[in-house]
Amino acid sequence: MSAVDLGMPSLPHAPRGVGHLRGDRSFPDAARESLRDGQLRANLGHATSTIRAKRKAVVDEVPDWAELREAGRAIKAATMARLDEHLVALEEQVTARGGTVHWARDAEEANEIVIRLVQATGTDEVVKVKSMATQEIGLNEALEAAGIAAHETDLAELIVQLGEDTPSHILVPAIHKNRAEIREIFLRTMPQFQEQGVDADLTDEPRRLAMAARAHLRERFLRARVAISGANFAVAETGTLAVVESEGNGRMCLTLPRTLITVMGIEKVVPTWRDLEVFLQLLPRSSTGERMNPYTSLWAGVTPGDGPQEFHLVLVDNGRTAVLADEVGRAALHCIRCSACLNVCPVYERAGGHAYGSVYPGPIGAVLSPQLTGVEDNASLPYASSLCGACYDVCPVAIDIPSILVHLRAEHVEAQERTTPEAVAFRALAKAMSTPRLWRLAQRAAGLGRLLSRGKPTLPAALPPPASKWTRTRDLPTPPRETFTQQWVRERGR
Numbered sequence: 001m002s003a004v005d006l007g008m009p010s011l012p013h014a015p016r017g018v019g020h021l022r023g024d025r026s027f028p029d030a031a032r033e034s035l036r037d038g039q040l041r042a043n044l045g046h047a048t049s050t051i052r053a054k055r056k057a058v059v060d061e062v063p064d065w066a067e068l069r070e071a072g073r074a075i076k077a078a079t080m081a082r083l084d085e086h087l088v089a090l091e092e093q094v095t096a097r098g099g100t101v102h103w104a105r106d107a108e109e110a111n112e113i114v115i116r117l118v119q120a121t122g123t124d125e126v127v128k129v130k131s132m133a134t135q136e137i138g139l140n141e142a143l144e145a146a147g148i149a150a151h152e153t154d155l156a157e158l159i160v161q162l163g164e165d166t167p168s169h170i171l172v173p174a175i176h177k178n179r180a181e182i183r184e185i186f187l188r189t190m191p192q193f194q195e196q197g198v199d200a201d202l203t204d205e206p207r208r209l210a211m212a213a214r215a216h217l218r219e220r221f222l223r224a225r226v227a228i229s230g231a232n233f234a235v236a237e238t239g240t241l242a243v244v245e246s247e248g249n250g251r252m253c254l255t256l257p258r259t260l261i262t263v264m265g266i267e268k269v270v271p272t273w274r275d276l277e278v279f280l281q282l283l284p285r286s287s288t289g290e291r292m293n294p295y296t297s298l299w300a301g302v303t304p305g306d307g308p309q310e311f312h313l314v315l316v317d318n319g320r321t322a323v324l325a326d327e328v329g330r331a332a333l334h335c336i337r338c339s340a341c342l343n344v345c346p347v348y349e350r351a352g353g354h355a356y357g358s359v360y361p362g363p364i365g366a367v368l369s370p371q372l373t374g375v376e377d378n379a380s381l382p383y384a385s386s387l388c389g390a391c392y393d394v395c396p397v398a399i400d401i402p403s404i405l406v407h408l409r410a411e412h413v414e415a416q417e418r419t420t421p422e423a424v425a426f427r428a429l430a431k432a433m434s435t436p437r438l439w440r441l442a443q444r445a446a447g448l449g450r451l452l453s454r455g456k457p458t459l460p461a462a463l464p465p466p467a468s469k470w471t472r473t474r475d476l477p478t479p480p481r482e483t484f485t486q487q488w489v490r491e492r493g494r
């Protein structure tokens with residue numbers, strides 16, 4: 001029985017009109033367009049197969065990976081069961097070490113808090129460490145509206161920002177761009193190339209592109225008085241925040257500016273350092289295919305004379321408590337954003353991240369976004385999957401994404417007020433399958449399809465409307481010469 005059945009108010013979802021959890025089109029419409037982009041498919045195919053191979057190699061060398069994975073799952077489940085207590089403990093520890101904790105009910109409140117904190121410093125620009133939470137709440141747009149420039153410092157985020165694009169992958173936001181496209185963006189937008197234009201001495205060699213980005217960013221790192229980050233984990237027992245990254249831009253942002261503001265979803269808390277140890281082993285192997293992250297930055301509160309002298313932690317709900325209330329769906333909050341599920345997903349690899357319309361694409365996005373917004377605001381996403389189960393197999397915290405997808409599909413179907421043709425068809429099928437005489441008649445009728453197939457494995461003709469919606473994108477197999485029941489009777493005589 002749900003809270004609504006008991007007459008209790010339902011928990012709030014992420015509000016509309018702010019942030020990036022809802023697309024302006026359904027998944028099938030957006031995917032149809034991206035499937036026509038051959039360059040996008042080539043870029044994605046190359047990038048995901050490379051990361052897949054790296055991940056597999058480093059995971060296979062860990063003899064107790066299955067046990068480690070189970071430990072990650074168990075820690076997350078136990079943490080979610082007492083999330084309120086861990087968050088209060090985290091607040092006490094951060095405060096005791098000189099930081100300030102702010103609680104934001106949703107994206108609007110979180111943006112307001114951050115804007116107020118930045119304005120209090122008197123600056124009109126900030127540097128940012130790559131953060132899914134700040135993308136989710138649309139922080140950059142809110143800062144811009146308040147006259148504050150936000151400079152992304154992660155290389156891929158920088159490419160996306162300079163290209164006025166949107167991220168399409170959790171870990172590699174510019175995965176849909178190739179080297180030549182990145183060179184063109186840099187030439188067009190970086191001040192150091194403005195005078196030279198297309199004649200600038202910049203090739204699409206990765207090293208040269210990285211050097212151009214470094215020169216562009218270095219000046220901003222040194223100038224910035226405020227940095228904004230996300231957090232991969234927060235250790236409740238000591239109030240320690242953790243950011244893992246590969247480029248060193250995070251370390252610069254977390255240490256150079258005077259003020260540091262960290263925006264974190266409430267599910268990122270872990271109770272103890274021993275728990276953190278498990279995730280620091282699971283995450284790098286699953287995400288970048290590395291044995292450990294090149295940069296792991298850890299800090300607690302402020303240290304006089306060392307690093308930022310003002311630290312604010314903004315804890316964001318934005319629909320997470322509603323997800324937590326769902327016994328099946330809450331496992332989506334266990335996600336450590338490694339992106340392994342994206343890299344193995346056949347749907348993501350073909351449709352690309354933009355088709356999901358949310359900052360969270362791929363299998364995890366298909367279960368997380370609809371829960372944060374309410375299923376009806378993202379109703380097509382639970383269907384953006386073939387349910388092959390590859391996402392579950394690679395997930396380092398064993399989130400059973402296929403089961404959550406099916407659960408959300410059921411929720412969507414139950415919410416429909418109109419009877420759909422699909423519902424009518426399945427009701428008729430249920431009736432036929434539960435009545436032996438009807439079922440035999442249906443099988444005999446289906447056998448007529450053999451005449452139409454003329455010996456081919458699939459029928460050439462599409463079904464008439466409304467069943468044509470089914471056959472438009474699927475082959476209709478030719479019915480077998482003999483049904484299972486007939487074969488059983490023939491072989492066993494009853």
Ligand code: SF4
Binds near residue numbers: 286334336338391395
């Ligand atoms: S659902 Fe699992 S595999 Fe996918 S991003 Fe989250 S932790 Fe990684």
